[in-house]
Amino acid sequence: MLEVMDVTKTFKERTAVSRVNMYIEKGEIVGLLGPNGAGKSTTISMISSLIAPTEGEIYAGGFSVKKNRTTIRRMIGVVPQEIALFQDLTALENLRFFGRAYKLKGSELKERVAHVLDVVGLTERAGEFVKTYSGGMKRRLNIAVALLHEPELLIMDEPTVGIDPQSRSYILETVRELNRTKNMTIIYTSHYMEEVEYLCDRIYIMDHGEIIAAGTKHELKAMLMEEDSIVVTLNQSADQLAEALKARDDITRVHVSGHEAVIAAKKDAPVLETVIQLTRKNGVELKSVEVRSPSLEDVFLHLTGRTLRQ
Amino acid sequence: MLGMMLVKEVKQLLRERSELLTLLLMPVILITILGSALQGMTSPGAAGAGQLEAAVVIEEPLDVSLAQFQDLLEAEGMPPEMQETLLEEAAAVSVPEMFTEMLQSLEEDGVLEVSIIDDAADVPDDAAGVWEFDEGYRVDTWQQMFLQDEVPEPVIVRVDSQLGIIEGITGAFFEELNWQKEAAYLAMQEETPVPEAVQTEVETRQLDNRSVITSFDYYTAGMAVMFVLYTATFLASTAHTERRTYVFQRLLTSNVPLWLYVAGKGGAGVLLALVQLTVIFSFSSLVFGVSFQSLGLTAVIALGLALTVGSLAMLLTAVNYRLRNEQATALFASAGVTILAFLGGSFFNVSQLSETMAFIGRMLPNGAAMQSLLAVMGGAGAELIYPMFVSVFAFCILCIVAAMLVFPRKEDV
Numbered sequence: 001m002l003e004v005m006d007v008t009k010t011f012k013e014r015t016a017v018s019r020v021n022m023y024i025e026k027g028e029i030v031g032l033l034g035p036n037g038a039g040k041s042t043t044i045s046m047i048s049s050l051i052a053p054t055e056g057e058i059y060a061g062g063f064s065v066k067k068n069r070t071t072i073r074r075m076i077g078v079v080p081q082e083i084a085l086f087q088d089l090t091a092l093e094n095l096r097f098f099g100r101a102y103k104l105k106g107s108e109l110k111e112r113v114a115h116v117l118d119v120v121g122l123t124e125r126a127g128e129f130v131k132t133y134s135g136g137m138k139r140r141l142n143i144a145v146a147l148l149h150e151p152e153l154l155i156m157d158e159p160t161v162g163i164d165p166q167s168r169s170y171i172l173e174t175v176r177e178l179n180r181t182k183n184m185t186i187i188y189t190s191h192y193m194e195e196v197e198y199l200c201d202r203i204y205i206m207d208h209g210e211i212i213a214a215g216t217k218h219e220l221k222a223m224l225m226e227e228d229s230i231v232v233t234l235n236q237s238a239d240q241l242a243e244a245l246k247a248r249d250d251i252t253r254v255h256v257s258g259h260e261a262v263i264a265a266k267k268d269a270p271v272l273e274t275v276i277q278l279t280r281k282n283g284v285e286l287k288s289v290e291v292r293s294p295s296l297e298d299v300f301l302h303l304t305g306r307t308l309r310q
Numbered sequence: 311m312l313g314m315m316l317v318k319e320v321k322q323l324l325r326e327r328s329e330l331l332t333l334l335l336m337p338v339i340l341i342t343i344l345g346s347a348l349q350g351m352t353s354p355g356a357a358g359a360g361q362l363e364a365a366v367v368i369e370e371p372l373d374v375s376l377a378q379f380q381d382l383l384e385a386e387g388m389p390p391e392m393q394e395t396l397l398e399e400a401a402a403v404s405v406p407e408m409f410t411e412m413l414q415s416l417e418e419d420g421v422l423e424v425s426i427i428d429d430a431a432d433v434p435d436d437a438a439g440v441w442e443f444d445e446g447y448r449v450d451t452w453q454q455m456f457l458q459d460e461v462p463e464p465v466i467v468r469v470d471s472q473l474g475i476i477e478g479i480t481g482a483f484f485e486e487l488n489w490q491k492e493a494a495y496l497a498m499q500e501e502t503p504v505p506e507a508v509q510t511e512v513e514t515r516q517l518d519n520r521s522v523i524t525s526f527d528y529y530t531a532g533m534a535v536m537f538v539l540y541t542a543t544f545l546a547s548t549a550h551t552e553r554r555t556y557v558f559q560r561l562l563t564s565n566v567p568l569w570l571y572v573a574g575k576g577g578a579g580v581l582l583a584l585v586q587l588t589v590i591f592s593f594s595s596l597v598f599g600v601s602f603q604s605l606g607l608t609a610v611i612a613l614g615l616a617l618t619v620g621s622l623a624m625l626l627t628a629v630n631y632r633l634r635n636e637q638a639t640a641l642f643a644s645a646g647v648t649i650l651a652f653l654g655g656s657f658f659n660v661s662q663l664s665e666t667m668a669f670i671g672r673m674l675p676n677g678a679a680m681q682s683l684l685a686v687m688g689g690a691g692a693e694l695i696y697p698m699f700v701s702v703f704a705f706c707i708l709c710i711v712a713a714m715l716v717f718p719r720k721e722d723v
Binding site for chain 2: 045048049050070073074076078080081082083084085086088089093097098100101102103129145149
């Protein structure tokens with residue numbers, strides 16, 4: 001369905017995306033995970049034909065994005081990170097406007113508008129101005145517009161930024177449903193790893209404009225199978241403890257965030273005992289300890305030394 | 311698609327109360343304030359007019375008038391000595407001569423350039439004001455002064471747009487004359503009542519028989535051509551918001567061509583400007599009785615002005631997209647419109663300041679449209695509005711070509 005081949009995008013002297021390679025099969029949900037500024041939106045914009053790559057080629061449905069812009073645009077639906085809607089128009093007016101832009105007319109337009117309103121659960125509120133909507137409702141309408149022309153490939157750029165858990169859950173379920181019922185191919189970018197983990201069959205992890213890892217979530221987590229992940233919470237800053245832990249051979253990484261430390265240690269190493277000893281020695285009170293299986297967050301930490309939200 | 315974009319722009323504007331206030335209410339308020347405040351001046355541009363060309367037509371020589379007056383006195387049975395005294399006094403208080411004397415002193419001060427002629431047909435074409443003293447005027451005024459006869463017919467003052475200063479000169483002269491006459495009677499302490507004033511009113515007619523432009527006419531034209539420019543800034547501003555909020559990119563991904571988007575802004579500019587002008591003109595016509603004389607010509611001027619707004623909206627949109635901000639539009643809305651309005655004569659008639667200013671005003675589409683509107687309001691025919699189309703056409707072409715050059719060709723916006 002989609003092939004991204006050695007794509008690079010340079011803005012003046014800054015390289016936003018460097019030698020990115022991706023492939024997506026028909027009907028897959030593929031996640032693009034990375035912190036802010038990793039190059040996800042630039043990659044999405046190139047796939048959407050909005051910006052041209054400096055180098056490399058992108059093919060969608062067998063067509064070169066560079067050479068068949070019109071065809072590609074009929075094939076894809078884009079849900080931008082921003083609320084790309086007319087705030088002074090009602091939801092219905094927005095949908096009719098963009099529907100006509102997609103060359104829908106008459107009864108077909110009417111049916112498609114009614115359908116997408118139903119999909120995103122806004123039928124009852126369709127006559128209200130967008131500016132009166134909650135953040136979650138705006139996000140849902142933002143998705144509805146991209147679904148009007150029944151795209152084969154849906155590109156969603158951080159569609160759940162800044163909304164309440166209920167709306168987020170609704171959007172995630174909508175995405176799953178679209179994939180299940182319509183066999184829609186979906187590219188989903190986010191810096192919320194739990195969303196990507198929940199939705200996606202395969203994941204590409206980006207950082208500093210490059211793909212640093214790719215695979216199914218199990219394949220990615222397998223990178224950390226030789227490690228245990230322990231999260232400890234102290235009554236004060238964990239910096240001193242982290243320094244002491246880093247000196248030990250069986251501890252591979254320590255990441256500190258305030259009173260919390262995430263410790264990656266070699267499988268079956270006696271880390272708990274060490275942590276308890278060191279906290280006592282440093283006069284620090286241990287508030288909680290959690291031993292957990294590796295998450296995508298841990299994978300990202302392992303690969304970059306940083307968390308996704310840093 | 312274009313129609314759909316026009317409908318969208320109209321809906322958006324109708325729901326933007328602050329913009330509606332600027333585009334419709336503000337011009338109406340300013341027409342009311344300025345029109346009322348300067349109601350006495352039929353030409354708000356008169357002040358600071360500089361040196362004006364003027365002419366005085368005295369159809370009858372003084373000695374002919376004196377001879378006629380002598381005949382009258384004889385017919386009244388007046389003794390010859392008294393006749394001689396009255397004739398001497400009459401020669402001393404001849405209104406046309408006194409008036410001419412005053413104008414000549416103004417000429418020495420550099421305010422006017424006066425020609426004194428005896429036939430109305432010889433009035434120079436470029437005369438901004440003409441005072442006509444008909445045959446018999448002197449005799450009528452002497453009869454009224456010395457024989458308590460009826461007040462003579464008023465002096466005919468013909469003016470063009472400089473009426474403010476011409477009317478001021480006329481009024482000042484007759485006020486002074488009447489005051490002196492009243493003072494003279496009081497000084498004589500005679501019991502006879504003070505005679506009626508020589509002249510209290512001036513009959514004004516527009517040169518070439520056009521109607522006089524009132525302050526409401528002037529500011530209806532001035533404010534309309536000024537505030538219509540804000541429609542272009544409104545559209546450019548919405549275009550910037552559409553880029554910032556990704557709506558524009560969404561339109562691109564739905565295969566709306568770049569040119570159609572920009573043309574949509576232009577088309578919306580034309581449509582909204584026409585609606586705006588219709589509202590302003592209708593208000594002025596209904597409330598202040600502003601008459602446009604020819605609705606057809608007014609519509610043609612409004613269309614020319616609307617095309618200007620449309621092309622300007624396209625250019626400002628293109629600049630916003632090129633610069634990726636709306637600073638240029640904000641600058642145009644704050645300073646650009648004011649400068650254009652000033653040069654175009656929306657506040658006062660700057661064409662009287664100098665030939666250069668007059669030329670600049672004529673070259674600007676808003677100035678040219680304003681001149682055309684005033685001409686049509688004054689009853690002029692189509693020939694007076696043709697020059698406007700040169701400047702409007704040139705401006706539109708310039709804006710559209712510049713918009714095409716400035717708008718980012720690649721879709722990396």
